[in-house]
Amino acid sequence: MTPPLVAAAPRLLVVDDEPDLRTLYELALLREGYDIETADCVEEAWALLQAARFDAVITDMRLPDGNGLELLRRLEQAGRPEKTLVITAYGSAENAVLALKAGAFDYLTKPVDLRQFRSVVASALGRVPAPPRATAAVMGIMGAAVLAAPPVAALQRLSGGSAVMGQVRELVTKVARSMAPVLVHGESGTGKELVARAVHQVSHRAAQPFVAVNCGAIPEPLLEAEFFGYRKGAFTGASEDREGFFQAASGGTLFLDEIGELPLAMQSKLLRAIQERAVRPVGATAEQVLDVRIISATHRDLEAEVRAGRFRQDLYYRLNVIQVRVPPLRERLDDLPLLCETVLARIAAESGLTTVPRLTPSALARLARHDFPGNVRELENLLHRVVALSGGGRVDVDDLGLPGACVSDAPAVPPAAVPAGRTGPTGLVGPTGEPPLPADLMAHLDEVEREVLVRALALHRGNRTAAAAAIGLTLRQMRYRMSRLGVQAAGDGSEGSDEGEEGGA
Known part of the structure; x- marks a missing residue:
């Protein structure tokens, strides 16, 4: 009868120039069933790594002939698969950032808590136990x-x-x-x-x-x-x-x-x-x-x-x-057709529709000319509304319900033709695809809009909600225009937040 195969114990390399600490780490890990090798400097550790593969490398930050970051960089350059953990007595935020950016899985600061040490090693090796059941x-x-x-x-x-x-x-x-x-x-x-x-x-x-x-x-x-x-x-x-x-x-x-x-x-x-x-x-x-x-x-x-x-x-x-x-969505308008297709397919599946609604080219072109201050979440909400009101099938410009979206026979403008870095107050391309306004006129319109926002905010003592309502904008539209035009509010944060879950497609 063939005996059952026993999985090999994970092999770990511990690098530290202090013999007492090497022994402490070794004993703590041997009790967890790991196979341990040790080294006291960068070159000795690298020689062991050249000769064999390990599951993880645990290294001190400061070593006699260099530092742990040098060892991390060699592993990265060689394309080695070992997970790396860095231990340092100099536990500043800068050292932690350096270690993690150099490719370390995690870091610990001295004096090391052995429970935490064993937990981090287990996590690096994918041996994290199931967490307690949440109430x-x-x-x-x-x-x-x-x-x-x-x-x-x-x-x-x-x-x-x-x-x-x-x-x-x-x-x-x-x-x-x-x-x-x-x-x-x-x-x-x-x-x-x-x-x-x-x-x-x-x-x-x-x-x-x-x-x-x-x-x-x-x-x-x-x-x-x-x-x-x-x-x-x-x-x-x-x-x-x-x-x-x-x-x-x-x-x-x-x-x-x-x-x-x-x-x-x-x-x-x-x-x-x-x-x-x-x-x-x-x-x-x-x-x-x-x-x-x-x-x-x-x-x-x-x-x-x-x-x-x-x-x-x-x-x-x-x-x-x-x-x-x-x-933001305005920087990735090339993705608009795929985003719309993906969101509509998901909405149709959630609503139990047998046919996935499709946007006409003119409807897609109209979406490409929209500011989308609410980004992908706004697009999702718009498409949810369209599906609910249209009942599926073909979605034209009239179905979108956007301002100025009543010209369903307008020539289609490919989304890719719309510049990603638009700076005009209402978009660069007109509803019929005419060329953008002259730069000096757009700058003048921006200045007028900035003055309106500044006056409204001053009148309402920096309260963006009240200022937005006074000039007929939503809070999101107000925030978008303030950000685009570089307008600051003295009373920033005085109104309620409308930030919720993030949307995506």
Whole structure:
């Protein structure tokens, strides 16, 4: 009888110039069933790597003949598959960023917590245990969603053949291989959450929870309890223990949407949780070590927020290791036909339609001339309305319900012919495809529009909602025009936020 095959133990290479620490790491990992080799410098480690393959390399930052980053770069240049972990006694944000950008899966700071050490190594090797089952209360927390496997892969929904979207998909695939924090930046409605889901689904954490949190939707007094959980009796109304977002995302990914909305006090607590990889529930005396990857997103300019003192610089450096910029729809109009086709097919499937609605060439040309301040989310909403009112089939210009969209017999203008970098106040191409207005006239119109916005904001003391209503605009239209024309509001943030879930196609 043939004996059953036993899987070989993962082989790890530990590189550190301190014998005591090498022994400590070796003992901690041998107990987990790993096969360990050790080295005390870059050259000895590289000689071992030349002679054999390893599953992971754990290296100190500072070594007698160089540093751990040099070893990481050699592995990267040689195309080696080993996951790398960096340990450093110099745990500054800059060193963490350098290590992660050099290709490290993760990093640890000395003195190393052995529980955390074993957890990070297990995560690098894909041995992350299933997280504790989240309670129904956590699943239903306001502003959060826990989804393990959406019906449509997020990476596939990042559709489009344009160069900018190709770069986004390529970057998503690259960053998914490590634990490096990712900051997704883009206008409202561009699909920031979809990018975050794609990073999660492509990574080794795909089978673990994805927890999405809208940071701007949680009242400030509840932030700490919602993020870190609480213990029974911690405050009035705490009748039982409850897990927070971090515990619900254990082993998986925590997506912090609109991170720029967090108040400074909560930013400080979040920074500690990210640095220590541990949280202390409200009312608890001990911290919980957690394995959670952080992805954040914002439509704000966080560098400007840091300069203005509204966002912590150290937290910004922790979150912005790798930035993924999601382009607005006006910069990827070449993708419009495919986006419309994809969204209409999804809407038809969800609505149970046997025939997928199709846009006529003139309807597609009219969409290409629209500003789309709400980006892909606005396009999705428009197409939902079109399908609901038209009942499917052929969708013409009249069905779109856009201003000036009543010329259904207008000659078609291919979307590719519309410049991506439009700067005119209402679009460069007229409803019948005439050439753009002269540059001096467009500059004059911009100046007139800027003056109207400035006066309206001054009249309403910087309140964008009231100013927008006074001149017949929605808040989103007001924000778009202010951004395009460089208009600032003294009372920025005084109105309610209309930021919600990110849309995508």
